[in-house]
Amino acid sequence: MLKVTDLHAYYGKSHILQGVNLTVHGGEIVSLLGRNGVGRSTTIKAIMGEVEPHGSIKFKDQEIAGMPSHEIARLGLGYVSENRDIFPTLTLRQNLLLGQKIARQTGRWSIDDMFDLFPALRERADTQGGVLSGGEQQMLTMCRTLIGDPDLIMIDEPTEGLAPQLVETVAGLLSEMARRGLSILLVEQKLTIALKISARVYVMGRGVVVFEGTPDELRDNEQVRKEWLEV
Amino acid sequence: MEVLVFSIFNGLLYGMLLFMLASGLTLIFSLMGVLNFAHASFFMLGAYFAYQISGFIGFWPGLVFAPLIVGVIGAAVERYGLRPVHKFGHVAELLFTFGLAFVIEEVVQMIWGKVPVPYDIPETMNVAAFTWRGLDYSAYRLFMLGASVAIFLALFVFIAKTRTGLIIQAALTHPNIVSSLGHDVGKIFMWTFGFGCALAGVAGVIGGNVLGTEPSMAITLGPIVFVVIVIGGLGSLWGALIAALFIGIMDNLSISYDLSLYPVLALFGVEREVEGIMQDLVNLTTAGLAPVLPYLFLVLMLILRPRGLFGTRDV
Ligand SMILES: Nc1ncnc2c1ncn2[C@@H]1O[C@H](COP(=O)(O)OP(=O)(O)OP(=O)(O)O)[C@@H](O)[C@H]1O
Ligand SMILES: [Mg+2]
Numbered sequence: 001m002l003k004v005t006d007l008h009a010y011y012g013k014s015h016i017l018q019g020v021n022l023t024v025h026g027g028e029i030v031s032l033l034g035r036n037g038v039g040r041s042t043t044i045k046a047i048m049g050e051v052e053p054h055g056s057i058k059f060k061d062q063e064i065a066g067m068p069s070h071e072i073a074r075l076g077l078g079y080v081s082e083n084r085d086i087f088p089t090l091t092l093r094q095n096l097l098l099g100q101k102i103a104r105q106t107g108r109w110s111i112d113d114m115f116d117l118f119p120a121l122r123e124r125a126d127t128q129g130g131v132l133s134g135g136e137q138q139m140l141t142m143c144r145t146l147i148g149d150p151d152l153i154m155i156d157e158p159t160e161g162l163a164p165q166l167v168e169t170v171a172g173l174l175s176e177m178a179r180r181g182l183s184i185l186l187v188e189q190k191l192t193i194a195l196k197i198s199a200r201v202y203v204m205g206r207g208v209v210v211f212e213g214t215p216d217e218l219r220d221n222e223q224v225r226k227e228w229l230e231v
Numbered sequence: 232m233e234v235l236v237f238s239i240f241n242g243l244l245y246g247m248l249l250f251m252l253a254s255g256l257t258l259i260f261s262l263m264g265v266l267n268f269a270h271a272s273f274f275m276l277g278a279y280f281a282y283q284i285s286g287f288i289g290f291w292p293g294l295v296f297a298p299l300i301v302g303v304i305g306a307a308v309e310r311y312g313l314r315p316v317h318k319f320g321h322v323a324e325l326l327f328t329f330g331l332a333f334v335i336e337e338v339v340q341m342i343w344g345k346v347p348v349p350y351d352i353p354e355t356m357n358v359a360a361f362t363w364r365g366l367d368y369s370a371y372r373l374f375m376l377g378a379s380v381a382i383f384l385a386l387f388v389f390i391a392k393t394r395t396g397l398i399i400q401a402a403l404t405h406p407n408i409v410s411s412l413g414h415d416v417g418k419i420f421m422w423t424f425g426f427g428c429a430l431a432g433v434a435g436v437i438g439g440n441v442l443g444t445e446p447s448m449a450i451t452l453g454p455i456v457f458v459v460i461v462i463g464g465l466g467s468l469w470g471a472l473i474a475a476l477f478i479g480i481m482d483n484l485s486i487s488y489d490l491s492l493y494p495v496l497a498l499f500g501v502e503r504e505v506e507g508i509m510q511d512l513v514n515l516t517t518a519g520l521a522p523v524l525p526y527l528f529l530v531l532m533l534i535l536r537p538r539g540l541f542g543t544r545d546v
Binding site (some may be wrong): 074 | 394398400401404405407408409410411412413414415416417450
Protein backbone atom coordinates (compact mmCIF):
# COMPACT_ATOMS: atom_id res chain seq x y z
CA MET A 1 0.00 0.00 0.00
CA LEU A 2 2.76 2.46 1.00
CA LYS A 3 6.41 1.93 0.16
CA VAL A 4 9.02 4.54 1.04
CA THR A 5 12.49 4.04 -0.38
CA ASP A 6 15.61 6.04 0.44
CA LEU A 7 13.71 9.13 1.61
CA HIS A 8 15.72 12.26 2.32
CA ALA A 9 14.46 15.62 3.59
CA TYR A 10 16.02 18.92 4.56
CA TYR A 11 15.15 21.95 6.65
CA GLY A 12 17.28 24.63 5.08
CA LYS A 13 20.78 23.21 5.15
CA SER A 14 20.21 20.57 7.82
CA HIS A 15 19.84 17.10 6.40
CA ILE A 16 17.06 15.67 8.58
CA LEU A 17 16.04 12.42 6.88
CA GLN A 18 18.99 10.47 5.61
CA GLY A 19 17.54 7.60 3.67
CA VAL A 20 14.40 6.29 5.36
CA ASN A 21 12.92 3.00 4.14
CA LEU A 22 9.57 1.70 5.30
CA THR A 23 6.55 -0.21 4.08
CA VAL A 24 2.92 -0.43 5.17
CA HIS A 25 0.82 -3.24 3.71
CA GLY A 26 -2.94 -3.12 3.16
CA GLY A 27 -4.90 -3.42 6.42
CA GLU A 28 -1.76 -3.33 8.54
CA ILE A 29 -1.01 -1.24 11.64
CA VAL A 30 2.60 -0.12 11.66
CA SER A 31 4.25 2.08 14.29
CA LEU A 32 7.13 4.46 13.84
CA LEU A 33 8.92 4.84 17.16
CA GLY A 34 11.88 6.85 18.35
CA ARG A 35 13.04 9.59 20.65
CA ASN A 36 12.22 13.29 20.30
CA GLY A 37 13.74 14.98 17.31
CA VAL A 38 14.84 11.89 15.36
CA GLY A 39 12.64 12.83 12.39
CA ARG A 40 9.44 10.81 12.78
CA SER A 41 7.16 13.79 12.11
CA THR A 42 9.37 14.90 9.28
CA THR A 43 9.01 11.45 7.71
CA ILE A 44 5.24 11.64 7.51
CA LYS A 45 5.30 15.30 6.52
CA ALA A 46 7.56 14.37 3.63
CA ILE A 47 5.25 11.53 2.64
CA MET A 48 2.33 13.99 2.72
CA GLY A 49 4.23 16.54 0.66
CA GLU A 50 4.35 19.18 3.40
CA VAL A 51 8.13 18.92 3.47
CA GLU A 52 9.84 18.47 0.13
CA PRO A 53 10.70 14.77 -0.28
CA HIS A 54 13.74 13.42 -2.08
CA GLY A 55 13.50 9.73 -2.88
CA SER A 56 10.71 7.40 -3.85
CA ILE A 57 7.28 7.24 -2.19
CA LYS A 58 4.85 4.79 -3.74
CA PHE A 59 1.22 4.81 -2.60
CA LYS A 60 -1.11 2.27 -4.23
CA ASP A 61 1.66 1.66 -6.77
CA GLN A 62 1.73 5.31 -7.76
CA GLU A 63 4.73 7.58 -7.27
CA ILE A 64 3.54 10.43 -5.03
CA ALA A 65 6.85 12.16 -4.22
CA GLY A 66 6.54 15.69 -5.56
CA MET A 67 2.75 15.71 -5.75
CA PRO A 68 0.87 18.52 -3.93
CA SER A 69 -0.69 17.51 -0.59
CA HIS A 70 -4.28 17.81 -1.69
CA GLU A 71 -3.76 15.37 -4.55
CA ILE A 72 -2.05 12.92 -2.23
CA ALA A 73 -5.00 13.24 0.14
CA ARG A 74 -7.40 12.61 -2.72
CA LEU A 75 -5.63 9.36 -3.52
CA GLY A 76 -6.73 8.14 -0.10
CA LEU A 77 -3.85 9.00 2.19
CA GLY A 78 -4.98 10.65 5.42
CA TYR A 79 -2.82 12.68 7.78
CA VAL A 80 -3.39 13.80 11.37
CA SER A 81 -0.67 16.20 12.49
CA GLU A 82 0.84 16.33 15.96
CA ASN A 83 -0.42 19.87 16.55
CA ARG A 84 -4.12 19.06 17.01
CA ASP A 85 -4.84 21.89 14.62
CA ILE A 86 -8.58 22.26 14.56
CA PHE A 87 -10.11 25.29 12.86
CA PRO A 88 -10.74 27.34 16.00
CA THR A 89 -13.42 29.68 14.69
CA LEU A 90 -15.54 26.92 13.15
CA THR A 91 -17.84 24.68 15.15
CA LEU A 92 -17.02 21.05 15.83
CA ARG A 93 -19.55 19.95 13.21
CA GLN A 94 -18.15 22.38 10.63
CA ASN A 95 -14.67 21.05 11.34
CA LEU A 96 -15.92 17.56 10.59
CA LEU A 97 -17.66 18.71 7.41
CA LEU A 98 -14.42 20.12 6.07
CA GLY A 99 -12.99 16.62 6.31
CA GLN A 100 -15.19 15.69 3.36
CA LYS A 101 -13.22 16.08 0.17
CA ILE A 102 -16.36 16.81 -1.80
CA ALA A 103 -19.72 17.96 -0.45
CA ARG A 104 -21.78 15.10 1.02
CA GLN A 105 -18.99 12.58 0.54
CA THR A 106 -19.94 9.15 1.81
CA GLY A 107 -17.59 6.35 2.72
CA ARG A 108 -16.66 4.12 5.60
CA TRP A 109 -17.38 6.89 8.12
CA SER A 110 -20.28 9.29 8.50
CA ILE A 111 -20.59 12.18 10.90
CA ASP A 112 -23.24 10.22 12.80
CA ASP A 113 -20.80 7.31 13.15
CA MET A 114 -18.37 9.66 14.82
CA PHE A 115 -21.00 10.90 17.21
CA ASP A 116 -22.02 7.32 18.02
CA LEU A 117 -18.42 6.38 18.73
CA PHE A 118 -17.85 9.53 20.78
CA PRO A 119 -21.09 10.75 22.36
CA ALA A 120 -19.07 13.54 23.98
CA LEU A 121 -18.52 15.05 20.53
CA ARG A 122 -22.23 15.01 19.72
CA GLU A 123 -22.97 17.10 22.81
CA ARG A 124 -20.46 19.68 21.67
CA ALA A 125 -21.31 19.63 17.97
CA ASP A 126 -22.15 23.31 17.83
CA THR A 127 -19.32 24.48 20.06
CA GLN A 128 -16.49 26.46 18.53
CA GLY A 129 -13.44 24.30 17.94
CA GLY A 130 -11.15 26.68 19.77
CA VAL A 131 -12.80 26.12 23.16
CA LEU A 132 -12.80 22.31 23.09
CA SER A 133 -10.55 20.46 25.54
CA GLY A 134 -7.25 19.02 24.39
CA GLY A 135 -8.67 15.50 24.36
CA GLU A 136 -11.75 16.56 22.39
CA GLN A 137 -9.54 18.35 19.88
CA GLN A 138 -7.43 15.23 19.47
CA MET A 139 -10.51 13.08 18.78
CA LEU A 140 -11.84 15.77 16.44
CA THR A 141 -8.69 15.92 14.31
CA MET A 142 -8.73 12.15 13.87
CA CYS A 143 -12.44 12.05 13.09
CA ARG A 144 -12.05 14.94 10.64
CA THR A 145 -9.47 13.03 8.65
CA LEU A 146 -11.54 9.82 8.78
CA ILE A 147 -14.59 11.60 7.35
CA GLY A 148 -12.53 12.00 4.16
CA ASP A 149 -12.45 8.17 3.98
CA PRO A 150 -8.71 7.51 3.66
CA ASP A 151 -7.41 4.00 2.97
CA LEU A 152 -4.23 4.63 4.88
CA ILE A 153 -4.04 7.09 7.77
CA MET A 154 -0.85 8.52 9.25
CA ILE A 155 -1.32 9.76 12.82
CA ASP A 156 1.34 11.72 14.66
CA GLU A 157 1.46 11.11 18.44
CA PRO A 158 -2.28 10.88 19.11
CA THR A 159 -1.85 10.04 22.77
CA GLU A 160 0.66 12.68 23.72
CA GLY A 161 -0.35 14.49 26.86
CA LEU A 162 -3.64 12.63 27.25
CA ALA A 163 -4.95 11.17 30.51
CA PRO A 164 -4.74 7.34 30.70
CA GLN A 165 -8.48 6.98 30.19
CA LEU A 166 -8.33 9.03 26.97
CA VAL A 167 -5.34 7.03 25.79
CA GLU A 168 -7.64 4.00 25.98
CA THR A 169 -10.27 5.84 23.94
CA VAL A 170 -7.69 6.63 21.25
CA ALA A 171 -6.59 2.99 21.23
CA GLY A 172 -10.24 1.99 20.81
CA LEU A 173 -10.61 4.28 17.80
CA LEU A 174 -7.43 2.87 16.25
CA SER A 175 -8.83 -0.65 16.59
CA GLU A 176 -12.10 0.47 15.04
CA MET A 177 -10.17 1.92 12.09
CA ALA A 178 -8.36 -1.36 11.60
CA ARG A 179 -11.66 -3.25 11.85
CA ARG A 180 -13.02 -1.11 9.01
CA GLY A 181 -10.05 -2.05 6.87
CA LEU A 182 -7.79 0.99 7.14
CA SER A 183 -4.02 0.73 7.15
CA ILE A 184 -2.42 2.83 9.88
CA LEU A 185 1.01 4.36 10.18
CA LEU A 186 1.24 5.44 13.79
CA VAL A 187 3.95 7.71 15.16
CA GLU A 188 4.40 7.17 18.87
CA GLN A 189 6.84 7.63 21.64
CA LYS A 190 5.16 5.50 24.28
CA LEU A 191 5.55 1.81 23.66
CA THR A 192 2.45 0.61 25.47
CA ILE A 193 -0.21 1.10 22.81
CA ALA A 194 2.11 0.75 19.86
CA LEU A 195 3.34 -2.68 20.91
CA LYS A 196 -0.18 -3.85 21.72
CA ILE A 197 -1.84 -3.02 18.41
CA SER A 198 0.92 -2.98 15.78
CA ALA A 199 1.74 -5.79 13.39
CA ARG A 200 5.20 -4.36 12.83
CA VAL A 201 7.26 -1.54 14.27
CA TYR A 202 10.05 0.64 13.00
CA VAL A 203 12.45 2.46 15.31
CA MET A 204 14.08 5.62 14.05
CA GLY A 205 17.33 7.15 15.23
CA ARG A 206 18.68 10.41 13.82
CA GLY A 207 17.19 10.37 10.37
CA VAL A 208 17.32 6.65 9.56
CA VAL A 209 15.45 3.51 10.51
CA VAL A 210 17.56 1.56 13.00
CA PHE A 211 15.23 -1.35 13.75
CA GLU A 212 12.43 -3.11 11.94
CA GLY A 213 10.47 -6.07 13.29
CA THR A 214 7.45 -7.35 15.18
CA PRO A 215 6.53 -6.03 18.61
CA ASP A 216 7.78 -9.27 20.16
CA GLU A 217 11.12 -8.92 18.47
CA LEU A 218 11.43 -5.40 19.83
CA ARG A 219 10.51 -6.56 23.34
CA ASP A 220 13.28 -9.13 23.16
CA ASN A 221 15.85 -6.75 21.74
CA GLU A 222 17.09 -5.00 24.84
CA GLN A 223 20.00 -3.39 23.03
CA VAL A 224 17.79 -1.49 20.54
CA ARG A 225 15.42 -0.40 23.26
CA LYS A 226 18.27 0.84 25.45
CA GLU A 227 20.09 2.66 22.70
CA TRP A 228 17.20 4.15 20.73
CA LEU A 229 14.08 4.27 22.85
CA GLU A 230 14.58 4.51 26.58
CA VAL A 231 15.63 7.80 28.00
CA MET B 232 -33.81 67.87 8.74
CA GLU B 233 -34.26 66.77 5.13
CA VAL B 234 -30.63 67.68 4.44
CA LEU B 235 -29.62 65.45 7.31
CA VAL B 236 -31.71 62.52 6.09
CA PHE B 237 -30.52 62.85 2.53
CA SER B 238 -26.89 63.18 3.39
CA ILE B 239 -27.11 60.15 5.66
CA PHE B 240 -28.72 58.29 2.76
CA ASN B 241 -25.98 59.34 0.37
CA GLY B 242 -23.40 58.62 3.00
CA LEU B 243 -24.72 55.10 3.43
CA LEU B 244 -24.59 54.70 -0.31
CA TYR B 245 -21.02 55.89 -0.63
CA GLY B 246 -20.14 53.80 2.40
CA MET B 247 -21.61 50.65 0.87
CA LEU B 248 -19.63 51.27 -2.31
CA LEU B 249 -16.50 51.65 -0.23
CA PHE B 250 -17.41 48.46 1.58
CA MET B 251 -17.75 46.53 -1.66
CA LEU B 252 -14.19 47.50 -2.47
CA ALA B 253 -12.90 47.10 1.06
CA SER B 254 -14.48 43.67 1.60
CA GLY B 255 -12.68 42.18 -1.40
CA LEU B 256 -9.43 43.83 -0.41
CA THR B 257 -9.62 42.65 3.16
CA LEU B 258 -10.64 39.13 2.13
CA ILE B 259 -7.62 38.91 -0.12
CA PHE B 260 -5.42 40.34 2.57
CA SER B 261 -6.50 37.92 5.25
CA LEU B 262 -6.24 34.93 2.94
CA MET B 263 -2.92 35.62 1.35
CA GLY B 264 -1.39 38.43 3.38
CA VAL B 265 -1.23 40.46 0.19
CA LEU B 266 -2.17 44.13 0.28
CA ASN B 267 -3.40 44.53 -3.27
CA PHE B 268 -2.53 48.04 -4.39
CA ALA B 269 -4.26 47.41 -7.69
CA HIS B 270 -7.59 46.69 -6.04
CA ALA B 271 -9.23 49.96 -7.02
CA SER B 272 -8.01 49.39 -10.57
CA PHE B 273 -10.37 46.42 -10.77
CA PHE B 274 -13.10 48.79 -9.60
CA MET B 275 -12.18 51.03 -12.54
CA LEU B 276 -12.16 48.10 -14.96
CA GLY B 277 -15.67 47.21 -13.77
CA ALA B 278 -16.88 50.69 -14.64
CA TYR B 279 -15.22 50.73 -18.09
CA PHE B 280 -16.39 47.23 -18.99
CA ALA B 281 -19.92 48.15 -17.90
CA TYR B 282 -19.73 51.29 -20.05
CA GLN B 283 -18.64 49.24 -23.05
CA ILE B 284 -21.12 46.42 -22.55
CA SER B 285 -24.04 48.72 -21.81
CA GLY B 286 -23.32 50.45 -25.12
CA PHE B 287 -23.92 47.15 -26.90
CA ILE B 288 -26.53 45.31 -24.95
CA GLY B 289 -27.63 47.55 -22.11
CA PHE B 290 -26.99 48.21 -18.44
CA TRP B 291 -28.42 45.03 -16.94
CA PRO B 292 -26.28 42.55 -18.90
CA GLY B 293 -23.33 44.80 -18.05
CA LEU B 294 -24.14 44.44 -14.36
CA VAL B 295 -23.71 40.69 -14.74
CA PHE B 296 -20.92 40.36 -17.29
CA ALA B 297 -18.57 43.19 -16.31
CA PRO B 298 -17.92 41.83 -12.80
CA LEU B 299 -17.55 38.31 -14.22
CA ILE B 300 -14.88 39.45 -16.64
CA VAL B 301 -13.14 41.43 -13.92
CA GLY B 302 -13.23 38.34 -11.67
CA VAL B 303 -11.66 36.16 -14.33
CA ILE B 304 -8.96 38.76 -14.98
CA GLY B 305 -8.34 38.91 -11.23
CA ALA B 306 -8.04 35.12 -10.99
CA ALA B 307 -5.60 35.12 -13.91
CA VAL B 308 -3.54 37.88 -12.27
CA GLU B 309 -3.27 35.75 -9.13
CA ARG B 310 -2.40 32.55 -10.97
CA TYR B 311 0.08 33.91 -13.51
CA GLY B 312 1.28 37.08 -11.80
CA LEU B 313 1.15 36.96 -8.03
CA ARG B 314 1.81 33.28 -7.50
CA PRO B 315 5.16 33.19 -9.29
CA VAL B 316 6.15 36.37 -7.43
CA HIS B 317 5.00 34.93 -4.08
CA LYS B 318 8.23 33.01 -3.44
CA PHE B 319 10.17 36.28 -3.42
CA GLY B 320 8.23 37.52 -0.40
CA HIS B 321 5.67 40.13 0.53
CA VAL B 322 7.64 43.13 -0.65
CA ALA B 323 7.88 41.67 -4.13
CA GLU B 324 4.12 41.00 -4.10
CA LEU B 325 3.44 44.55 -2.98
CA LEU B 326 5.61 45.97 -5.74
CA PHE B 327 3.91 43.70 -8.23
CA THR B 328 0.42 44.97 -7.36
CA PHE B 329 1.76 48.52 -7.30
CA GLY B 330 3.09 48.13 -10.83
CA LEU B 331 -0.10 46.43 -11.91
CA ALA B 332 -2.14 49.47 -10.88
CA PHE B 333 -0.12 51.64 -13.26
CA VAL B 334 -0.28 49.08 -16.05
CA ILE B 335 -4.06 48.93 -15.78
CA GLU B 336 -4.32 52.72 -15.77
CA GLU B 337 -2.15 52.97 -18.90
CA VAL B 338 -4.12 50.28 -20.68
CA VAL B 339 -7.39 52.00 -19.81
CA GLN B 340 -6.06 55.29 -21.18
CA MET B 341 -4.88 53.59 -24.35
CA ILE B 342 -8.26 52.01 -25.02
CA TRP B 343 -10.70 54.63 -23.76
CA GLY B 344 -8.65 57.81 -23.67
CA LYS B 345 -7.74 60.26 -20.93
CA VAL B 346 -11.08 62.02 -20.65
CA PRO B 347 -14.12 60.63 -18.83
CA VAL B 348 -16.34 58.33 -20.89
CA PRO B 349 -20.10 58.96 -20.97
CA TYR B 350 -21.15 56.03 -18.82
CA ASP B 351 -24.61 57.14 -17.77
CA ILE B 352 -27.31 56.05 -15.41
CA PRO B 353 -29.83 53.85 -17.29
CA GLU B 354 -32.75 55.94 -18.61
CA THR B 355 -35.42 54.00 -16.78
CA MET B 356 -33.71 54.65 -13.47
CA ASN B 357 -33.01 58.31 -14.03
CA VAL B 358 -36.20 59.39 -12.26
CA ALA B 359 -37.07 60.39 -8.77
CA ALA B 360 -37.94 57.44 -6.58
CA PHE B 361 -39.52 59.70 -4.04
CA THR B 362 -39.70 63.37 -3.31
CA TRP B 363 -39.63 64.53 0.23
CA ARG B 364 -40.09 68.13 1.31
CA GLY B 365 -39.17 69.28 -2.14
CA LEU B 366 -36.02 67.17 -2.52
CA ASP B 367 -35.81 64.35 -5.08
CA TYR B 368 -34.12 61.07 -4.37
CA SER B 369 -33.19 59.31 -7.58
CA ALA B 370 -34.39 55.79 -8.31
CA TYR B 371 -30.89 54.81 -9.34
CA ARG B 372 -29.45 55.77 -5.99
CA LEU B 373 -32.12 53.71 -4.32
CA PHE B 374 -31.21 50.80 -6.57
CA MET B 375 -27.53 51.22 -5.70
CA LEU B 376 -28.35 51.10 -2.04
CA GLY B 377 -30.51 48.00 -2.47
CA ALA B 378 -27.95 46.24 -4.63
CA SER B 379 -25.08 46.93 -2.28
CA VAL B 380 -27.03 45.77 0.75
CA ALA B 381 -28.03 42.60 -1.13
CA ILE B 382 -24.42 41.92 -2.08
CA PHE B 383 -23.34 42.52 1.47
CA LEU B 384 -25.87 39.99 2.79
CA ALA B 385 -24.95 37.46 0.12
CA LEU B 386 -21.28 37.84 0.99
CA PHE B 387 -21.92 37.15 4.65
CA VAL B 388 -24.08 34.13 3.96
CA PHE B 389 -21.49 32.83 1.51
CA ILE B 390 -18.59 33.18 3.95
CA ALA B 391 -20.39 32.02 7.06
CA LYS B 392 -22.70 29.31 5.78
CA THR B 393 -21.54 27.69 2.58
CA ARG B 394 -19.00 24.90 2.45
CA THR B 395 -16.76 26.94 0.16
CA GLY B 396 -16.96 29.84 2.61
CA LEU B 397 -15.96 27.56 5.47
CA ILE B 398 -13.03 26.19 3.48
CA ILE B 399 -11.91 29.76 2.76
CA GLN B 400 -12.17 30.63 6.46
CA ALA B 401 -10.16 27.56 7.41
CA ALA B 402 -7.55 28.24 4.73
CA LEU B 403 -7.10 31.75 6.15
CA THR B 404 -5.41 30.37 9.22
CA HIS B 405 -4.47 26.76 8.42
CA PRO B 406 -3.65 26.35 4.72
CA ASN B 407 -1.53 23.22 5.30
CA ILE B 408 -4.27 21.33 7.06
CA VAL B 409 -6.88 22.34 4.57
CA SER B 410 -4.76 20.94 1.78
CA SER B 411 -3.93 17.76 3.69
CA LEU B 412 -7.69 17.22 3.91
CA GLY B 413 -7.80 17.16 0.13
CA HIS B 414 -8.74 20.74 -0.76
CA ASP B 415 -6.80 22.57 -3.44
CA VAL B 416 -5.66 25.66 -1.56
CA GLY B 417 -4.00 27.14 -4.64
CA LYS B 418 -7.30 27.09 -6.46
CA ILE B 419 -9.07 28.55 -3.42
CA PHE B 420 -6.56 31.42 -3.37
CA MET B 421 -6.99 32.02 -7.07
CA TRP B 422 -10.77 32.18 -6.96
CA THR B 423 -10.91 34.17 -3.76
CA PHE B 424 -8.67 36.73 -5.38
CA GLY B 425 -10.88 36.69 -8.45
CA PHE B 426 -13.99 36.95 -6.30
CA GLY B 427 -12.59 39.94 -4.41
CA CYS B 428 -11.78 41.62 -7.72
CA ALA B 429 -15.27 40.85 -9.01
CA LEU B 430 -16.75 42.57 -5.94
CA ALA B 431 -14.68 45.64 -6.78
CA GLY B 432 -15.95 45.24 -10.34
CA VAL B 433 -19.58 45.33 -9.17
CA ALA B 434 -18.85 48.50 -7.27
CA GLY B 435 -17.40 49.92 -10.48
CA VAL B 436 -20.48 48.99 -12.48
CA ILE B 437 -22.98 50.55 -10.13
CA GLY B 438 -20.79 53.41 -8.95
CA GLY B 439 -18.99 54.38 -12.14
CA ASN B 440 -21.94 56.21 -13.62
CA VAL B 441 -22.45 58.30 -10.48
CA LEU B 442 -18.85 58.98 -9.49
CA GLY B 443 -17.62 59.38 -13.07
CA THR B 444 -15.74 56.86 -15.22
CA GLU B 445 -12.26 58.16 -15.95
CA PRO B 446 -8.68 56.89 -15.77
CA SER B 447 -7.96 58.61 -12.46
CA MET B 448 -10.91 57.03 -10.65
CA ALA B 449 -8.74 54.22 -9.27
CA ILE B 450 -6.10 56.55 -7.90
CA THR B 451 -8.80 58.72 -6.33
CA LEU B 452 -10.66 55.97 -4.56
CA GLY B 453 -7.84 53.51 -3.84
CA PRO B 454 -6.28 55.28 -0.87
CA ILE B 455 -9.66 55.75 0.82
CA VAL B 456 -10.31 52.02 0.56
CA PHE B 457 -7.01 51.42 2.32
CA VAL B 458 -8.05 53.84 5.02
CA VAL B 459 -11.27 51.87 5.43
CA ILE B 460 -9.59 48.52 5.94
CA VAL B 461 -6.96 49.93 8.28
CA ILE B 462 -9.56 51.68 10.43
CA GLY B 463 -11.80 48.61 10.37
CA GLY B 464 -8.91 46.30 11.16
CA LEU B 465 -7.04 44.34 8.51
CA GLY B 466 -8.85 41.14 7.69
CA SER B 467 -12.12 42.00 9.42
CA LEU B 468 -15.27 42.17 7.29
CA TRP B 469 -17.33 43.70 10.09
CA GLY B 470 -14.65 46.28 10.67
CA ALA B 471 -14.59 47.13 6.98
CA LEU B 472 -18.37 47.57 6.97
CA ILE B 473 -18.46 49.88 9.95
CA ALA B 474 -15.45 51.92 8.85
CA ALA B 475 -16.84 52.24 5.31
CA LEU B 476 -20.22 53.47 6.52
CA PHE B 477 -18.59 55.81 8.99
CA ILE B 478 -16.36 57.40 6.37
CA GLY B 479 -19.17 57.54 3.82
CA ILE B 480 -21.57 59.31 6.15
CA MET B 481 -18.94 61.61 7.59
CA ASP B 482 -17.87 62.67 4.13
CA ASN B 483 -21.42 63.53 3.10
CA LEU B 484 -22.30 65.31 6.31
CA SER B 485 -19.21 67.49 6.26
CA ILE B 486 -19.94 68.53 2.70
CA SER B 487 -23.69 69.09 3.12
CA TYR B 488 -23.39 71.13 6.25
CA ASP B 489 -20.24 72.93 5.28
CA LEU B 490 -19.76 74.34 8.77
CA SER B 491 -17.15 76.93 9.40
CA LEU B 492 -14.39 75.81 11.70
CA TYR B 493 -14.04 79.33 13.09
CA PRO B 494 -15.91 78.65 16.36
CA VAL B 495 -13.34 75.99 17.24
CA LEU B 496 -10.50 78.39 16.54
CA ALA B 497 -12.26 81.08 18.53
CA LEU B 498 -11.99 78.84 21.55
CA PHE B 499 -8.26 79.27 21.23
CA GLY B 500 -8.62 83.02 21.10
CA VAL B 501 -8.13 83.44 17.36
CA GLU B 502 -9.68 86.65 16.00
CA ARG B 503 -11.82 86.55 12.89
CA GLU B 504 -9.97 89.39 11.20
CA VAL B 505 -6.43 87.97 11.19
CA GLU B 506 -3.98 88.13 8.34
CA GLY B 507 -1.60 85.67 6.63
CA ILE B 508 -1.76 81.94 7.16
CA MET B 509 -4.29 82.26 9.92
CA GLN B 510 -6.67 83.87 7.44
CA ASP B 511 -6.92 80.55 5.57
CA LEU B 512 -7.56 78.68 8.77
CA VAL B 513 -10.33 81.01 9.77
CA ASN B 514 -12.01 80.53 6.42
CA LEU B 515 -11.68 76.76 6.54
CA THR B 516 -14.95 74.84 6.46
CA THR B 517 -15.79 71.18 6.97
CA ALA B 518 -16.35 70.79 3.22
CA GLY B 519 -12.83 71.97 2.61
CA LEU B 520 -11.63 69.51 5.20
CA ALA B 521 -13.68 66.56 3.86
CA PRO B 522 -11.04 65.12 1.53
CA VAL B 523 -8.45 64.90 4.28
CA LEU B 524 -10.77 63.72 7.05
CA PRO B 525 -10.35 60.00 6.26
CA TYR B 526 -6.59 60.34 6.45
CA LEU B 527 -6.88 62.26 9.66
CA PHE B 528 -8.82 59.34 11.11
CA LEU B 529 -6.27 56.94 9.68
CA VAL B 530 -3.46 58.71 11.48
CA LEU B 531 -5.44 58.89 14.71
CA MET B 532 -6.30 55.20 14.46
CA LEU B 533 -2.71 54.21 13.83
CA ILE B 534 -1.61 56.14 16.88
CA LEU B 535 -4.39 55.05 19.22
CA ARG B 536 -5.16 51.52 18.07
CA PRO B 537 -2.87 50.20 15.36
CA ARG B 538 -4.89 47.04 14.82
CA GLY B 539 -8.00 48.98 13.87
CA LEU B 540 -11.50 48.55 15.25
CA PHE B 541 -11.87 44.79 14.83
CA GLY B 542 -8.44 43.72 13.68
CA THR B 543 -6.52 40.92 15.28
CA ARG B 544 -3.05 41.99 14.26
CA ASP B 545 -1.23 45.30 14.10
CA VAL B 546 -0.72 46.91 10.73
N1 LIG C 1 10.45 23.66 10.68
C1 LIG C 1 11.68 23.22 11.06
N2 LIG C 1 12.78 23.93 10.75
C2 LIG C 1 14.01 23.49 11.10
N3 LIG C 1 14.23 22.35 11.75
C3 LIG C 1 13.19 21.59 12.08
C4 LIG C 1 11.85 21.98 11.75
N4 LIG C 1 11.00 21.03 12.19
C5 LIG C 1 11.78 20.10 12.78
N5 LIG C 1 13.08 20.42 12.71
C6 LIG C 1 14.20 19.61 13.21
O1 LIG C 1 14.18 18.37 12.54
C7 LIG C 1 14.47 17.32 13.42
C8 LIG C 1 13.38 16.26 13.34
O2 LIG C 1 12.16 16.83 13.75
P1 LIG C 1 10.81 15.99 13.84
O3 LIG C 1 9.72 16.95 14.15
O4 LIG C 1 10.68 15.17 12.66
O5 LIG C 1 11.10 15.11 15.11
P2 LIG C 1 10.18 14.01 15.78
O6 LIG C 1 10.88 12.73 15.65
O7 LIG C 1 8.81 14.08 15.27
O8 LIG C 1 10.22 14.37 17.31
P3 LIG C 1 9.19 15.19 18.22
O9 LIG C 1 7.87 15.26 17.55
O10 LIG C 1 9.13 14.44 19.49
O11 LIG C 1 9.85 16.51 18.40
C9 LIG C 1 14.62 17.94 14.79
O12 LIG C 1 16.00 18.04 15.06
C10 LIG C 1 14.01 19.30 14.67
O13 LIG C 1 14.71 20.20 15.48
MG1 LIG D 1 7.06 14.83 16.00
